[in-house]
Amino acid sequence: MSKGTIRNMLTRDKRADRVVPPSGYTAQLTLFVSGAMAFLAVFALALSLASGRLADRWASELAGAATLRINAPAEQLAAQTEAALTVLAQTPGVASARALSAEEQVALLSPWFGPDLPLDTLPVPQLIEIVEGAPGLDATGLRLRLGAEVPGAVLDDHSRWREPLVDAATSLRRLGWVSILLIGGATAAMITLAANASLAANAQIIEVLRLVGARDRFIASAFVRRFTYRAFFGALVGVLFGMTGVLLLPEASEEGGFLTGLGFQGGGWLLPALIPLLGAAVAFLATWTAAARKLKELS
Amino acid sequence: MIELENVSYTYGDGELLSDVSLQLQPGSFHFLTGPSGAGKTTLLKLCYGALLPTSGRLNAFEQDIARLDRDQMALLRRRIGVVHQDCRFLDHMTLAENVSLPLMVSGKGENAQKEDLLELLNWVGLGTRLDALPPELSGGERQRAALARAVILSPDVVLADEPTGNVDWEMSQRLLRLLVELNKMGKTVLIATHDLSLIRATKSQVQARVLRISQRQIQLAGADL
Numbered sequence: 001m002s003k004g005t006i007r008n009m010l011t012r013d014k015r016a017d018r019v020v021p022p023s024g025y026t027a028q029l030t031l032f033v034s035g036a037m038a039f040l041a042v043f044a045l046a047l048s049l050a051s052g053r054l055a056d057r058w059a060s061e062l063a064g065a066a067t068l069r070i071n072a073p074a075e076q077l078a079a080q081t082e083a084a085l086t087v088l089a090q091t092p093g094v095a096s097a098r099a100l101s102a103e104e105q106v107a108l109l110s111p112w113f114g115p116d117l118p119l120d121t122l123p124v125p126q127l128i129e130i131v132e133g134a135p136g137l138d139a140t141g142l143r144l145r146l147g148a149e150v151p152g153a154v155l156d157d158h159s160r161w162r163e164p165l166v167d168a169a170t171s172l173r174r175l176g177w178v179s180i181l182l183i184g185g186a187t188a189a190m191i192t193l194a195a196n197a198s199l200a201a202n203a204q205i206i207e208v209l210r211l212v213g214a215r216d217r218f219i220a221s222a223f224v225r226r227f228t229y230r231a232f233f234g235a236l237v238g239v240l241f242g243m244t245g246v247l248l249l250p251e252a253s254e255e256g257g258f259l260t261g262l263g264f265q266g267g268g269w270l271l272p273a274l275i276p277l278l279g280a281a282v283a284f285l286a287t288w289t290a291a292a293r294k295l296k297e298l299s
Numbered sequence: 300m301i302e303l304e305n306v307s308y309t310y311g312d313g314e315l316l317s318d319v320s321l322q323l324q325p326g327s328f329h330f331l332t333g334p335s336g337a338g339k340t341t342l343l344k345l346c347y348g349a350l351l352p353t354s355g356r357l358n359a360f361e362q363d364i365a366r367l368d369r370d371q372m373a374l375l376r377r378r379i380g381v382v383h384q385d386c387r388f389l390d391h392m393t394l395a396e397n398v399s400l401p402l403m404v405s406g407k408g409e410n411a412q413k414e415d416l417l418e419l420l421n422w423v424g425l426g427t428r429l430d431a432l433p434p435e436l437s438g439g440e441r442q443r444a445a446l447a448r449a450v451i452l453s454p455d456v457v458l459a460d461e462p463t464g465n466v467d468w469e470m471s472q473r474l475l476r477l478l479v480e481l482n483k484m485g486k487t488v489l490i491a492t493h494d495l496s497l498i499r500a501t502k503s504q505v506q507a508r509v510l511r512i513s514q515r516q517i518q519l520a521g522a523d524l
Binding site: 016022207208210 | 347369376391405
């Protein structure tokens, strides 16, 4: 189908559009389906974008860091910490290494034990925060060296729990896109059904149009235009409701985590504007295909 | 113009037309008569491509109708005006819109002058009914509207299937006069009717060939009419 054909089919022709009766349940069905699907598509898009942001953040924030834990009797803790820092200072790929202060360790444990934790009376391991640099940390080599020089050291490069989290966020993003595709497919199927019902209900009109010399393209265009514009306006309303829903979600915050971040950011707010256009494109193709098939069947 | 050569048409197990040959010459006037169910409507439908012959050859404007695709068939139908017995209008559109439908579908709607449409509707006596919807029209008005729609593209051939079937004698005479006028303008006219009195009444107005369908075959009618 050429661009000119598509333009001709979509150009409003009030008189030609009149050949199809203006009412019928298929009109309401198309408006409702495209509106509801666009509403759902907004949320699926928001979910997908939020999951993507989360996956990127987890991947980037945790990828460049590792933690060294020193489990040693209290009298050896300082010496082993010092030895570990020395080893780390000599290790390629370590940009910086720093032992966490007692206050920082209390802050880390306070969500579980409360803020008044007597850290000095508990056998809490010393934590060392490692920031990776070029050319990257050789975790296996470092573990071997620490095993020989700092017996109480346990290296955690975060990969054990970072990867499943990033995988989960990536899967969630993929799920969002699959949902959008399914929504598009379901919209196409519903509009095809509605178009088929409309074409069947108007079989006599099609017969009259053929009798007076109408080409299939003229007949199909009248139906295609009607369904395309209905789907567009239905989707537009659905998007407006969906965007309002997203706007009413709580603001993203550190405490709220993922659920409060389920919205759009920056240029992402413009993406839902594509949904009515995509809805119209889906309706165009679905109606054109249905009309071509039905007209062939009726000939 | 339209030429049938040994055309047969079978529907299901029954043969409705058998080995029919007929030529509609430019500017000619034909009546097609025969009892109900003889195949008059079938023959008309074959002439404008609504049905295709089961065997034989049917040429319209030097084109084999069986070889035309749907677009070519649409173009052919713009050259053949058809008046159906049941008229077939789009009930949600006004009389003026229905009559100008052939202009619209052929892309000539934009340039169509309202005065020309009014002149045509005046010719068939419907100049004051422009905005009426088809269900509001009487039988005679519907037939005249169908005739106006059939000729608005100035077709070469006008086919009319029982055009006076649902109207009184006076109206049938009026319709017939319109068809005779069209013939005098050079149009080929073929009227299918079982009403022999109508044929007799026309004899003085136009030189018409009367064809009779009998036993699935077409014959030139004799002096018994």
